[in-house]
Amino acid sequence: MKIQDDNSKIKYYTASQWQLIWWRFRKHRLSIVGITILSIFLIFALFPEFFAPYGPTQRNGENVFCPPSKIVFKNADGKFSPVPHVYGFKRERNKETLKMEYVVDETNIQSLKFFVKGEKYKLFGILPGSIHIYGVENGFVHLWGTDNMARDVFSRTIFATRSSLSIGVLGLFIAFVIGLVIGGVSGYFGGWVDNFIQRLTEFIRSIPTYPLWMGVAAAMPKEWSPKTVYFMMTIILGFIGWTTLARRIRSQIIAIREADFIVAAKLCGASDMRIIFKHMIPTFISYIIVDLTISFPNMILSETSLSFLGLGLRPPVTSWGVLLKAAQNIDTIMSSPWMLIPSIFVILAVLSFSFVGDGLRDAADPYSEKS
Amino acid sequence: MEDNILVVKNLSKEFPIYKGFLRRSNMSVKAVNNVSFEIRRGETLGLVGESGSGKTTLGRLVLRAMEPTAGEIVYNFADEKSVDILKLKKKQLYKIRSKIQMVFQDPYSSLNPRMTVRDIIAETLVANKTMSRSEIDNRVREIADLCKLNLEHLRRFPHAFSGGQRQRIGIARALAVNPEFVVCDESVSALDVSVQAEIINLFKELQVIKDITYLFIAHDLSIVEHISDRIIVMYLGQIVEEADKKTLFENPMHPYTEALMSAIPEPDPLRKMAPIFLEGEIPNPINPPTGCYFHPRCHYATERCKKEMPCRRCFGNHKVACHRAEELHLKQYIKY
Numbered sequence: 001m002k003i004q005d006d007n008s009k010i011k012y013y014t015a016s017q018w019q020l021i022w023w024r025f026r027k028h029r030l031s032i033v034g035i036t037i038l039s040i041f042l043i044f045a046l047f048p049e050f051f052a053p054y055g056p057t058q059r060n061g062e063n064v065f066c067p068p069s070k071i072v073f074k075n076a077d078g079k080f081s082p083v084p085h086v087y088g089f090k091r092e093r094n095k096e097t098l099k100m101e102y103v104v105d106e107t108n109i110q111s112l113k114f115f116v117k118g119e120k121y122k123l124f125g126i127l128p129g130s131i132h133i134y135g136v137e138n139g140f141v142h143l144w145g146t147d148n149m150a151r152d153v154f155s156r157t158i159f160a161t162r163s164s165l166s167i168g169v170l171g172l173f174i175a176f177v178i179g180l181v182i183g184g185v186s187g188y189f190g191g192w193v194d195n196f197i198q199r200l201t202e203f204i205r206s207i208p209t210y211p212l213w214m215g216v217a218a219a220m221p222k223e224w225s226p227k228t229v230y231f232m233m234t235i236i237l238g239f240i241g242w243t244t245l246a247r248r249i250r251s252q253i254i255a256i257r258e259a260d261f262i263v264a265a266k267l268c269g270a271s272d273m274r275i276i277f278k279h280m281i282p283t284f285i286s287y288i289i290v291d292l293t294i295s296f297p298n299m300i301l302s303e304t305s306l307s308f309l310g311l312g313l314r315p316p317v318t319s320w321g322v323l324l325k326a327a328q329n330i331d332t333i334m335s336s337p338w339m340l341i342p343s344i345f346v347i348l349a350v351l352s353f354s355f356v357g358d359g360l361r362d363a364a365d366p367y368s369e370k371s
Numbered sequence: 372m373e374d375n376i377l378v379v380k381n382l383s384k385e386f387p388i389y390k391g392f393l394r395r396s397n398m399s400v401k402a403v404n405n406v407s408f409e410i411r412r413g414e415t416l417g418l419v420g421e422s423g424s425g426k427t428t429l430g431r432l433v434l435r436a437m438e439p440t441a442g443e444i445v446y447n448f449a450d451e452k453s454v455d456i457l458k459l460k461k462k463q464l465y466k467i468r469s470k471i472q473m474v475f476q477d478p479y480s481s482l483n484p485r486m487t488v489r490d491i492i493a494e495t496l497v498a499n500k501t502m503s504r505s506e507i508d509n510r511v512r513e514i515a516d517l518c519k520l521n522l523e524h525l526r527r528f529p530h531a532f533s534g535g536q537r538q539r540i541g542i543a544r545a546l547a548v549n550p551e552f553v554v555c556d557e558s559v560s561a562l563d564v565s566v567q568a569e570i571i572n573l574f575k576e577l578q579v580i581k582d583i584t585y586l587f588i589a590h591d592l593s594i595v596e597h598i599s600d601r602i603i604v605m606y607l608g609q610i611v612e613e614a615d616k617k618t619l620f621e622n623p624m625h626p627y628t629e630a631l632m633s634a635i636p637e638p639d640p641l642r643k644m645a646p647i648f649l650e651g652e653i654p655n656p657i658n659p660p661t662g663c664y665f666h667p668r669c670h671y672a673t674e675r676c677k678k679e680m681p682c683r684r685c686f687g688n689h690k691v692a693c694h695r696a697e698e699l700h701l702k703q704y705i706k707y
Binding site for chain 1: 434464495
């Protein structure tokens with residue numbers, strides 16, 4: 001960081017670690033893009049009822065495997081209009097193949113309305129509402145088509161964001177807490193405690209994950225509700241994911257345990273707890289946050305792949321993995337390729353987390369730069 | 372009130388060396404080997420010796436930043452009876468912490484980079500939990516002022532400061548609780564010569580104002596000569612000579628002290644230095660030589676020195692561990 005005048009100098013010298021990190025982080029273009037996408041996903045995950053025109057399990061008439069609606073800027077007379085319009089669909093039987101097919105119904109054109117009243121919902125289970133961000137007054141609009149049960153794919157993807165992200169956050173949180181405690185104890189006390197914990201970690205790491213997951217999935221009683229399965233999934237992901245994190249924390253603690261400023265804190269009469277929480281953790285927390293960000297995609301991918309294999313979440317819970325499982329067979333992909341659209345969300349989320357993690361890693365040590 | 376603020380008796384510290392698959396310890400390094408000395412209230416005791424002689428370990432043991440293997444460390448504080456800090460439990464030790472403090476060698480690694488200067492100086496006060504926030508603020512300002520820190524700078528983080536300024540922050544941290552005894556562990560050796568002088572003068576000023584006793588550890592005899600009242604010379608974990616400054620410089624009785632003094636740089640280019648070169652390095656403390664530990668490098672060694680370890684003998688206030696202390700006529704240090 002270049003320091004031009006006295007004012008910015010003082011600003012630089014008195015800036016806290018987080019301010020310095022932010023100043024350096026925002027120079028990273030890709031990370032800013034990543035964090036923007038993630039914020040949008042976060043908003044989706046918080047208010048899916050508003051952003052999705054339909055409920056996640058709402059069936060829309062007979063429109064099974066309806067293709068995505070086309071958006072045109074024309075009104076009913078065929079003239080240009082600034083308001084987007086969508087055509088409806090007619091179901092016709094193909095004379096040659098005798099298959100039911102959707103044909104664009106040129107006569108049925110509807111203007112796409114924003115902030116329309118639609119299906120009633122309760123935000124966070126308490127706040128009642130019925131406004132959706134877009135919709136049409138008569139009939140249906142399916143920007144990304146529908147699935148085999150006539151459910152809107154776009155709405156389902158938005159709702160799936162919530163479960164996929166939250167399973168990542170919760171799993172990671174559990175892994176973080178376990179890793180922090182176990183790694184912290186291992187690094188701070190050392191000796192035989194450290195030795196024991198490290199051997200245990202090695203043991204857990206040596207278990208192959210997929211067979212383990214399959215075993216656990218098989219062990220889950222079928223009569224469990226999808227919600228219970230969801231919580232078990234997060235806990236399982238967390239209990240397996242802590243090992244790497246615990247090792248990082250341990251190595252960080254060992255690296256600074258003998259540092260002069262820790263000895264100084266001891267000589268100041270600070271208690272063990274104070275030394276750990278006030279002196280040690282703040283010095284390496286930024287690295288841990290980077291680690292967490294970078295391991296987040298793993299969590300999302302684990303959930304997605306588990307659900308895809310049918311080992312994880314089950315319908316009616318919607319997650320990205322569950323949505324992709326519906327697009328699993330070749331028949332579906334051939335006849336209705338829009339079922340694969342949710343994978344874009346997965347790719348975007350994973351990429352964004354990686355970009356943000358990259359930016360954070362570069363920004364994490366603001367003192368490495370000489371002023 | 373006792374005359375000696377600190378009495379150390381037969382203090383030893385061994386670091387076991389672990390080897391092999393079962394990590395059995397069959398050897399150890401005696402970093403500090405049966406050391407006894409005392410420090411008088413209000414004086415500055417210089418502790419010199421080359422690297423590896425156990426100075427830093429001794430400094431840390433005295434503050435119980437490390438657990439010694441054996442020995443006694445008895446403090447006689449102004450308001451209390453004497454306490455052996457090795458016998459204190461953890462909680463009792465926390466109370467003593469505010470009376471014994473330390474200034475570190477490296478001003479870069481000894482300040483937590485994530486804390487503001489104000490928080491660093493206030494750490495002892497906060498950890499002691501006896502003062503309110505505003506009292507702490509006042510005390511921090513007062514001590515920062517004494518240590519010639521700009522009060523505007525208290526909000527800054529350590530990365531904004533130079534080595535000398537950082538060392539003053541370290542001193543302010545040590546003195547914030549009004550300690551009676553401060554260990555300065557090579558506190559100036561990481562600094563530029565001009566800054567060294569500044570920090571040493573600050574130490575001296577603060578000693579007068581706050582009535583502090585210092586244990587001043589250094590490897591540079593000229594600095595120790597400037598600040599100390601008495602000097603202890605250490606070699607391979609043992610004290611080889613102990614005397615007041617004037618006696619030691621005018622009449623060194625141990626060959627090692629003579630060699631150290633001959634190596635003090637001479638500022639006058641016209642005068643020729645005549646350093647006594649010691650052959651070899653400080654011996655491996657895992658496997659120290661027989662007899663006098665210094666004999667393989669000593670120019671005056673005899674057969675007796677190879678076999679018998681010398682005892683510490685007193686010549687008035689001058690204590691030496693050398694068989695030939697009386698017969699040798701060692702060069703004195705002449706200061707110009």
